[in-house]
Amino acid sequence: MNVAIIGATGYTGLELVKMLVNHPKFNITYIANSTGEQRVDELHPCLQNVISMDVQKAQAKDVAENADLAFLALPHQTSMGFAKELLELGVKVVDLSADYRLELETYEKNYCAHEDKEHLPQAVYGLPEYYKEQIKTTNLVANPGCYPTATLLGLLPFVPYLDENIPVFVDAKSGVSGAGKKLSEVTAFCNVNENIFAYNPFKHRHMPEIIEKVKKLGNKELNINFVPHLINATRGMLVSTYVTLKEDIDPVEVLKNAYKDAPFVRIKDKPVDIKSTAGTNFCDIFVAKNGNALFINTAIDNLLKGASSAAVANANIMCGFDEALGVPNIAYVP
Amino acid sequence: MNVAIIGATGYTGLELVKMLVNHPKFNITYIANSTGEQRVDELHPCLQNVISMDVQKAQAKDVAENADLAFLALPHQTSMGFAKELLELGVKVVDLSADYRLELETYEKNYCAHEDKEHLPQAVYGLPEYYKEQIKTTNLVANPGCYPTATLLGLLPFVPYLDENIPVFVDAKSGVSGAGKKLSEVTAFCNVNENIFAYNPFKHRHMPEIIEKVKKLGNKELNINFVPHLINATRGMLVSTYVTLKEDIDPVEVLKNAYKDAPFVRIKDKPVDIKSTAGTNFCDIFVAKNGNALFINTAIDNLLKGASSAAVANANIMCGFDEALGVPNIAYVP
Amino acid sequence: MNVAIIGATGYTGLELVKMLVNHPKFNITYIANSTGEQRVDELHPCLQNVISMDVQKAQAKDVAENADLAFLALPHQTSMGFAKELLELGVKVVDLSADYRLELETYEKNYCAHEDKEHLPQAVYGLPEYYKEQIKTTNLVANPGCYPTATLLGLLPFVPYLDENIPVFVDAKSGVSGAGKKLSEVTAFCNVNENIFAYNPFKHRHMPEIIEKVKKLGNKELNINFVPHLINATRGMLVSTYVTLKEDIDPVEVLKNAYKDAPFVRIKDKPVDIKSTAGTNFCDIFVAKNGNALFINTAIDNLLKGASSAAVANANIMCGFDEALGVPNIAYVP
Amino acid sequence: MNVAIIGATGYTGLELVKMLVNHPKFNITYIANSTGEQRVDELHPCLQNVISMDVQKAQAKDVAENADLAFLALPHQTSMGFAKELLELGVKVVDLSADYRLELETYEKNYCAHEDKEHLPQAVYGLPEYYKEQIKTTNLVANPGCYPTATLLGLLPFVPYLDENIPVFVDAKSGVSGAGKKLSEVTAFCNVNENIFAYNPFKHRHMPEIIEKVKKLGNKELNINFVPHLINATRGMLVSTYVTLKEDIDPVEVLKNAYKDAPFVRIKDKPVDIKSTAGTNFCDIFVAKNGNALFINTAIDNLLKGASSAAVANANIMCGFDEALGVPNIAYVP
Incomplete structure (x- = not known):
């Protein structure tokens, strides 16, 4: 074709x-x-x-x-x-x-x-x-946008277990290629190298995209708060999503059920990293629970799966x- | 002397x-x-x-x-x-x-x-x-520990405005020097370079240190959930703390009051970065609010102020x- | 098979x-x-x-x-x-x-x-x-060894034009993966990051390999002096070879003749970089002349073409x- | 004052x-x-x-x-x-x-x-x-220019032992801050990160500066060939100079005599690196000899000593x- x-x-x-x-x-x-x-x-x-x-x-x-x-x-x-x-x-x-x-x-x-x-x-x-x-x-x-892809694949399976009134926090980290090729002081080598910083906290255009898709696919209007960070790497995206569970669940089971037919989602038993997905179409996911606090950790290549x-x-x-x-x-x- | x-x-x-x-x-x-x-x-x-x-x-x-x-x-x-x-x-x-x-x-x-x-x-x-x-x-x-220093200086002024039942999430990012000089696969160049990953989520020893000091200094037993990440940098630490406010406040005013006599705390009007504090004893703090969600953002040099x-x-x-x-x-x- | x-x-x-x-x-x-x-x-x-x-x-x-x-x-x-x-x-x-x-x-x-x-x-x-x-x-x-591959592909076509008595200098730069996976202080992140340094000058085992192959393929025993450097990158190898010509030649023509049938050698019109060859089997070559001084510049992926x-x-x-x-x-x- | x-x-x-x-x-x-x-x-x-x-x-x-x-x-x-x-x-x-x-x-x-x-x-x-x-x-x-400082401090003591007819090769590596703050595709993060490349080989303006000062201070018009490289680091400069000796000397003694009264020159017994001089006014020098071939290796902070x-x-x-x-x-x- x-x-x-x-x-x-x-x-x-x-x-x-x-x-x-x-x-x-x-x-x-x-x-x-x-x-x-x-x-x-x-x-x-x-x-x-x-x-x-x-x-x-x-x-x-x-x-x-x-x-x-x-x-x-x-x-x-x-x-x-x-x-x-x-x-x-x-x-x-x-x-x-x-x-x-x-x-x-x-x-x-x-x-x-x-x-x-x-x-x-x-x-x-x-x-x-x-x-x-x-x-x-x-x-x-x-x-989809790169941040929404990485965030939604981790968050969507857990939407049924979340309370609409308690904020969801998404701490996202992206490689510099996500900013595109346009020259800018922000993406100049000397600014990014040996550095890490948040940008547009709560104001990035991918935040309404995430909220809308959660509402559509999860039937729930969540209070999602999104903070992207720029990291000292060319490509790769790591998303650390923090949610409060309203009931006790086995989060690994939830993930396995959600993605049993998804060829490009991998459930990992250790925190994910960007290097293992860089250069591929995979989305890696890891979860950890501490009482009612849940940490959902996803990694993708922002230019590929993203x-x-x-x-x-x-x-x-x-x-x-x-x-x-x-x-x-x-x-x-x- | x-x-x-x-x-x-x-x-x-x-x-x-x-x-x-x-x-x-x-x-x-x-x-x-x-x-x-x-x-x-x-x-x-x-x-x-x-x-x-x-x-x-x-x-x-x-x-x-x-x-x-x-x-x-x-x-x-x-x-x-x-x-x-x-x-x-x-x-x-x-x-x-x-x-x-x-x-x-x-x-x-x-x-x-x-x-x-x-x-x-x-x-x-x-x-x-x-x-x-x-x-x-x-x-x-x-x-103090490096993570507790960076977390507490941001979090403590806001403890009075937080609800004990809603989780506080601390997403911390540290340069590799924080792991010390001992050889390890984790801190080998090829593992850290062009990478970022969480480690010991909810299980790092600095989590109980933070909880204890918040209780002592803030008189409140908060549900603090701490996830450290290793970043592709030699030194520097960025902490992104996410809390839910139970009342409306002006967070910049809260910070200014808390640190008016602190020579090494700087309140910033943009998200902080590790480069501006690396090599110094400063702790830089920035805050942003989205409804009841508050983002507290601090940076220190892990080997110096930390x-x-x-x-x-x-x-x-x-x-x-x-x-x-x-x-x-x-x-x-x- | x-x-x-x-x-x-x-x-x-x-x-x-x-x-x-x-x-x-x-x-x-x-x-x-x-x-x-x-x-x-x-x-x-x-x-x-x-x-x-x-x-x-x-x-x-x-x-x-x-x-x-x-x-x-x-x-x-x-x-x-x-x-x-x-x-x-x-x-x-x-x-x-x-x-x-x-x-x-x-x-x-x-x-x-x-x-x-x-x-x-x-x-x-x-x-x-x-x-x-x-x-x-x-x-x-x-x-072949990684350094010999990158050096020989640049140097061999010019051997006929070199004097055996004048030293050839090879300044080679390798990504850290070339050192293998064994833990070492040298390849720890904090040593390599934001750094560059020579190691084993004139004493690396790839130097006799280069000399022997030049002798065999070029019929000339050259005075080759090899200095490898470790660079702040995971993979990639750049070799800058400096030779003294004994007669005037068009070095680009020499290269084009040498590699007209080589599918993985690319003659470039700008200095080569490691990023363009990383992840591939290509060897990129560039040359520049200044009077009798010739700069031969090659790049490969040390783990792939190397x-x-x-x-x-x-x-x-x-x-x-x-x-x-x-x-x-x-x-x-x- | x-x-x-x-x-x-x-x-x-x-x-x-x-x-x-x-x-x-x-x-x-x-x-x-x-x-x-x-x-x-x-x-x-x-x-x-x-x-x-x-x-x-x-x-x-x-x-x-x-x-x-x-x-x-x-x-x-x-x-x-x-x-x-x-x-x-x-x-x-x-x-x-x-x-x-x-x-x-x-x-x-x-x-x-x-x-x-x-x-x-x-x-x-x-x-x-x-x-x-x-x-x-x-x-x-x-x-002085940054490249001339790093090159001359290594090269000058050896000028009496060099032949004017044999090329001197200077392979210099500079951190990105040397290019100044002006935005450019060359110094954008995604171009420099995980990369290294030569630029302006034999054509950099610091080459005539080096030649003139060698002539003035060393009374000899050397055939100096200068190739700068940009490296994946914010600051620091490493210069690897390759010369052919016309007589046998003890190069460490030559250096010690030349710099016995220089408070900011350090003679090292291992190849120098940029990290040890970054943030200081020091110039570190190392030499290694292989027959008549001499490797002179200097490091400075391009923004400080440079x-x-x-x-x-x-x-x-x-x-x-x-x-x-x-x-x-x-x-x-x-």
């Missing part, structure tokens, strides 16, 4: 190229960014000797002529304009931006006016552990392939 | 030497470790051209002959045997181990049988922000000097 | 498992280490959900019953004992140790007495860029497969 | 403030940058509770009214305009830029037209190990104080 990658300049676009160039069923026929001026191995020298293809200036019509499915690794707002056109031209879309993740009201409150209200209701939230059946039949997958490999897995499902096809399960990091 | 450093091999011993060699009032007359076989600048080559002095095999009688005050940077259990002898010989002691930090029962439950029950009741917990008057007149200071510079500040107070004398307030880290 | 991995505990053994588990032609039938007590995904938790197989206590006879080719990721001296048995049992061997890399005299001078003088002369040095034809027909490949992926490529060639089969050409590092 | 710091925004300006705020003889009376809009502890939050002073918009007349000596931490070209005015107003100047380091011809070839030819001949190159007497009596010190602490030491000497006064000799890095 022929696929297009729109937005090849950033980290998630590059990861898509890396996976799709070796994918047994998908065939990259079109790569684009906003300028369309280089070959892809000039844009990303690490691709030299791997793939050499002109990068196009993105045009929906050209995509439709060349591909059956498109991955959009674009900024929010830009993405929905492009997705709308593609959907109308009959191209399946996996959108890695925030544009189709939220209900209209939540979206417009946290981002901007929505410009594709027509397709928004059809979008399926691309968390295969919870929406696999719906993904199979949709033409539009909204790939973005690009999840997108490929979603595309696999949309096209009737195995979820795991061409999706990395091991990484060359010791 | 002549001082001795016992336990010069480890990180905290080295930091003591560094500060005391340039201290305007303390004069190092005796340095010891368990072997007594090298000069101190052989043991720590970074001290070459700075101080050249034989390291002794530690003997209490020799300490008493050479010094009026001794810093003990020894493992717990070893430390109390040595402190006991020194106190009986009339030497003032600043003990950096856990041996005199806790009440007898808490200590024996979490460490081992106590071997100096005689002096334990006289020990003052060396947190000058709360015990300055008592430190002035004691001969025995128990220097150990050795706190010990020097305590010694200053014990000897009638200014708390800040010879204690680093700036670091040569960009 | 059925293959065995002997020595699965260390870094290179793990990398072999990772590649071979997804290899289209090789089938792992036997994994062993010196204890044989765990499953491979217990030994390396990152393999959970990827491969679950008992690790055996290594026995040559069992290998021969289960596999046609064995990868030996063992310490030198141990390796030759094992290889000898396997070769006698008709098993093809790719040896990642130093045991078959050198001529007898060089080996015994730098390592120990050789215990398999019978097979030593048959061993082919596993640098496919120079020995591809010989590798095709041998039963015993001696996989060890395990080179071993898989060699096994591919030995078995008549394409050199690139199942060998990583892209890495999930941004 | 009252001093001014002009250019307080960058790394070297900040380091100057840190040292001078605790200096026993110098009193900061004036701090300036190009905007003059904040307090110094707003500009650099790590200075909170340490020094609170308005940052001025730099004016030469104001400097002269407030200070007897000025440190200029300005870009080249800007610096000479300012220095000229200050010198005419009778203010002593320590210039940290390149503007007064080179002879007119070398400067104009490598930088730009010189705008203060009047004072250029009076400038003394601020390497106290070689120019201490001249520094004592000058009003204008040109603080810039700001050297500037303070120079100011000390200019003002008749001890070179070491207020200059850091120990660092709070384990």
Whole structure:
């Protein structure tokens, strides 16, 4: 099946190229960014000797002529304009931006006016552990945010055992690649190296995404308080979620039941780390209990399970392939 | 005043030497470790051209002959045997181990049988922000643990506004030097680099220390749940404490009142980072509120405010000097 | 084809498992280490959900019953004992140790007495860029050292233009994984982090390996002076070689001629970096000239092109497969 | 003595403030940058509770009214305009830029037209190990570049034993702070982390500075070839210099003779590392010989001995104080 990658300049676009160039069923026929001026191995020298293809200036019509499915690794707002056109031209879309993740009201409150209200209701939230059946039949997958993926996979199984009135605290730690490629004082080497700090406490846009999905999937409006931290690492995400249980449960059993059919969730018997998941599509989960206090500990690769490999897995499902096809399960990091 | 450093091999011993060699009032007359076989600048080559002095095999009688005050940077259990002898010989002691930090029962439950029950009741917990008057007149200071220092300075001012039944969550992140110099797979470069992970969740020995001090200083038995993480940094500690308020308060005002006379506590208007405190005796604090959820964010240098510079500040107070004398307030880290 | 991995505990053994588990032609039938007590995904938790197989206590006879080719990721001296048995049992061997890399005299001078003088002369040095034809027909490949691989691929094309009397200087920088998994003060996080230092200048065992291979392949006994450095990175190797040209040449043309048929050598027009090769089997090369001074700059992944992926490529060639089969050409590092 | 710091925004300006705020003889009376809009502890939050002073918009007349000596931490070209005015107003100047380091011809070839030819001949190159007497009596010190400092201190003692026709190779490695604070793709965290690479091989402006000073101090025009590398560290510089000896010498004796009176040069018996000098004014040197090949290995802190602490030491000497006064000799890095 022929696929297009729109937005090849950033980290998630590059990861898509890396996976799709070796994918047994998908065939990259079109790569684009906003300028369309280089070959892809000039844009990303690490691709030299791997793939050499002109990068196009993105045009929906050209995509439709060349591909059956498109991955959009674009900024929010830009993405929905492009997705709308593609959907109308009959191209399946996996959108890695925030544009189709939220209900209209939540979206417009946290981002901007929505410009594709027509397709928004059809979008399926691309968390295969919870929406696999719906993904199979949709033409539009909204790939989840990285923090929501790591948080929801840990938190959702425990929602039935939580009290709506007691705060849930999510202390999340992300590698710097999560901030994208844009130059900034925050992500300059001398600021991040040998450092760790919180940013936007209680104000990150992924907080309403988490709250909305918990409400939808867990039928409960939890008081979720989200604090992201930036860590001294390129990739990887660790989420430490702290909740108060209203009844006594065996948390490992809860997890095992929730994920018995999930090929990319691993229940661990020790605290998880980012290195074991970096470079893969796995989400590792560990839990520990202290009386009514529960510590839910998840790790993912923010660029893969938190973005690009999840997108490929979603595309696999949309096209009737195995979820795991061409999706990395091991990484060359010791 | 002549001082001795016992336990010069480890990180905290080295930091003591560094500060005391340039201290305007303390004069190092005796340095010891368990072997007594090298000069101190052989043991720590970074001290070459700075101080050249034989390291002794530690003997209490020799300490008493050479010094009026001794810093003990020894493992717990070893430390109390040595402190006991020194106190009986009339030497003032600043003990950096856990041996005199806790009440007898808490200590024996979490460490081992106590071997100096005689002096334990006289020990003052060396947190000058709360015990300055008592430190002035004691001969025995128990220097607090690094995690308790960073946690308590953030948490204590808010204890009156917390409900005993709702869990407090402490998500703490420490640089690797906090684990000491002993070789271990955990602290090997390839394990820590590009990584972050929790360890001993709810089971670290600093958890009962925090609970006991909150009870003593805040008159409230809180349900405190402590999860430490190891981060990819040599030194520095960030603590993110999450509490549920039972009434509406202005948290910045609470902090300002609590620390108006504390020279080494800085209230910040942005999330704190470890780099700004590394190499100094400062504790930086930031707070953010979201409804009844409060995020208390503190940073210290685990080896300085969390150990050795706190010990020097305590010694200053014990000897009638200014708390800040010879204690680093700036670091040569960009 | 059925293959065995002997020595699965260390870094290179793990990398072999990772590649071979997804290899289209090789089938792992036997994994062993010196204890044989765990499953491979217990030994390396990152393999959970990827491969679950008992690790055996290594026995040559069992290998021969289960596999046609064995990868030996063992310490030198141990390796030759094992290889000898396997070769006698008709098993093809790719040896990642130093045991078959050198001529007898060089080996015994730098390592120990050789215990398999019978097979030593048959061993082919596993640098496919120079020995591809010989590798095709041998039963015993001696996989090159990591430093020699990175140095030789840069240096060899220029040997004809160098004077034997003027020293060649090799300033090599290796990630910490090159030192293996053994605990050591040198590779403890707090020693390596934010640091860089030379070790064993002019005394590393890879120096005689480089000299011998230059003599053999370049017919010239050069005065090569090798200084390795340890850098603050887990994997990757950068080699900066400095030579004096005795005649004027176009160094880029020299490289292009030398490697026109080498699928895993990339000639770059900017200084190379370790990140672009980490996780792959590529060797990147850059050159710059200043009068008669030439800077040859190469980068490889020390664990892959410097060890395990080179071993898989060699096994591919030995078995008549394409050199690139199942060998990583892209890495999930941004 | 009252001093001014002009250019307080960058790394070297900040380091100057840190040292001078605790200096026993110098009193900061004036701090300036190009905007003059904040307090110094707003500009650099790590200075909170340490020094609170308005940052001025730099004016030469104001400097002269407030200070007897000025440190200029300005870009080249800007610096000479300012220095000229200050010198005419009778203010002593320590210039940290390149503007007064080179002879007119070398400067104009490598930088730009010189705008203060009047004072250029009076400038003394601020390497106290070689120019201490001249520094004592000058009003204008040109603080050396970081790479030249680390290279020259290692290389100069060996110049008499080198042949002008055989290339000298300098493989230098610098922490990222050496690139200054300006945002750049090169110094973004994700580019530097887990990486190392050369830049500007044979083309860095510090190469002519090294060549000129070797010629001046060593009376020999050497064929020096300089290749800088950027490393994954915030501060610190390691230089590995490779030379060919034309006669047999004891290199350690040569060093000991050269630096017997240099308080900030330490001869080491093991390869040097950046961590032991980071945060101090020390230059550590190690040498190893292999036949006629010599490895000269030096380490400094690029921001201190390579810039700001050297500037303070120079100011000390200019003002008749001890070179070491207020200059850091120990660092709070384990």
